[in-house]
Amino acid sequence: MTNATLPQPAPPSATNGWSAWDAFLVSLSETGFMQSSWWADFRVEAGYGNFGVVLRNRGAILGGAVVLTYEYAPGHCFYYIPEGPVLPAGERAASEVFATVLEAIEDRRRTDPRTVSHLRIEPRWQSLPDFVQGFRAVPAFKDCFMEPRDTLCIDLRPPEPAILAQMKPKGRYNIGVARRHGVVVIEDNSRRGLASFLRIYQATARRQGLEPKPRAYFEGLTRKLAALGQGTVFFAEHRGRRIAAAVVVYLGSRATYFFGGSLAASRELMAPYLLHFEIMMRAKAMGCEWYDLWGVAPPGEPDHAWQNISVFKRKFGGVEVRLVPTLDLVYDRVAYDRYGTCG
Structure with missing residues (x-):
């Protein structure tokens, strides 16, 4: 039925090699930006390699994956498919x-000169298909090479009054x-904007006891x-002072809140609420259908590290989305155990 394009190093997003793949992702409602070539x-820049697998039928893309590779110890690596693989509808x-x-x-693994300990996948599935066999579920955030599996998505398709009406009264x-x-609420992608974002983001991380990502990442x-x-x-600005911030990523019909924060000294102004509502309205005007708040504490876990931010996010209403766990396919047990001491 299909012909698989042999795995090859994925070219930068600016080249034509992956433009068809990126266009394919944009056409789907249930995919994420971490499968894009630009990601x-x-x-x-953080030391990852990558290669791609694209499956076509008569020229049309059916599915595939952008696979990241990461060397966590000399001569040892793992393969990682964040928000993928991307599969067609129909079991x-x-x-x-x-x-x-x-x-x-x-x-690809057979020709890799390194020892590949495992393949990690994080598909945007809400239930595990029967055809997925041999993988093991990994507890949430067991190591640093994982993304959230519980999130909250706001439907932007209704008119603005309806979006407001489905929020919690306090929101x-x-x-x-x-x-x-x-x-x-303003946008600023300049160097000043980066400096303002880092000031707010780092203050928020310190307040929440989290390790902030480095400046170079942002x-x-x-x-x-x-x-x-x-x-x-x-x-979000008040009298010219920036007091809340958010990095938002767009892909197709989805806008995703990726990173952000707010200043505790300005808490009484409730700036983050207006910030995210304005982001939703601007995303809606661009044609986005969903605003993904990117990670919440699972229901029934009041002691979860994300509980406070999740209380905030849930005031916007929306649909709770619980994705299948992070899944590992172990290739080499000894190397996988070594990986477990490095994550």
Whole structure:
């Protein structure tokens, strides 16, 4: 049924080699930006390699994966498919594409001079298909090479009054509080914008006891987003002072809140509520259908590290989305155990 394109190093997003793949992703409703070629290109700056598997039928893309590679110890690496693999609808077609993707990755592994401990996948599936066999579920954030599996998505297709109406009363009220205080929302992808974002983000991370990502990460990310038109940095300002911020990524019909924060000293202004509502309205005007708040504490876990931020996010209403766990296919047990001491 299908012909698999042999795994090859994925070219930078600016080349034509992956333009068809990126266009394919944009056409789908259930995919994520971490399967885009620009994301793979961006992660090269953090030491990741990459290759791609694309399956076609009569020239039309059916599915595939952008696969990241990471060397966690000399001569030892693992393969990682964030927000993928991307499969067609229909269990039979999905099963065939999935099997072919795994075969292509296995062919790549056999020629890799390094020891490949495992393949990690994080597909945007809400239930595990029967054809996925041999993988083990990994507890959430067991190591640093994982993304959230519980999230909250706001449907942007209804009119603005309906989006407001489905929010929690306190969420709607706090949007009004911010407006009455004169809070305004702007975009700024400049160097000044980066400096403002880092000031707010780092203060928030310290307050929450989290390890912030380095400046270089955001320099590369915001530069890439601005150059490709795939995202932007938003700020809530009060009397010219920036007091809340958000990095937002766009892919097809989805806008994703990726990173952000707010200043505790300005808490009474409720700026983050207006910030995110304005982001939603601007994303809606661009044609986005969903606003993904990118990670919440699972229901029924009051002691979860994300509980406080999740209480905030849930005031916007939306649909709770619980994705299948991170899944590992172990190739080499000894190397996998070694990986476990490095993550």
